[in-house]
Amino acid sequence: MSLAYLGLGSNLGDRRGNLRQAVELLAQVPGVVVRRRSSLYENPPVGYEAQPDFLNAVVEIETSLSPRALLEALQAIENRLGRERTIRWGPRTMDLDLLLFEGVRLDEEGLTLPHPRLCERAFVLVPLAELAPDWPLPDGRTAGQAAEEVKADADLRLQSQGSEW
Ligand code: ATP
Ligand code: CA
């Protein structure tokens, strides 16, 4: 079994309900055990700004799946939750990113690990640091250090403290 961290985001419909459902569906995937979830954060969209605010969280899982099979399971859950692929970085009911997969670094068509934009995003680093502050990032910092550095400049609003959401 390998540890992995997933980034969840939603900015359409019942955002919190979408995140909850995503965690429930994840727990039903054969070969995936959901271990812990971060607090829930609200933050403005990054990249394409004319869209509603996101709710974001990070979830820790253990999995016997390969990174590729896990990504496919995540995409199936996005589709179940009504994800439509329109504009890049546009609004969506569910975005499930594979952030980190224990012991794995790769850069393939359709899958890069660690997630290529992980190190600069407060809405990923801050919840990740709640769960895995000592995890080493590709740039040499730990998740905790990186979270501290991006936090000050980020408009990140704690929506629900702890894992009960
Ligand atoms: P970003 O990747 O900047 O967070 P996004 O989540 O909006 O943007 P998507 O449209 O959800 O981007 O995904 C685009 C593609 O990224 C997917 O088709 C997937 O194959 C690829 N991808 C590469 N590495 C990863 C990863 N670690 N986790 C999830 N998707 C990945
Ligand atoms: Ca994303």
Ligand code: CA
């Ligand atoms: Ca994605």
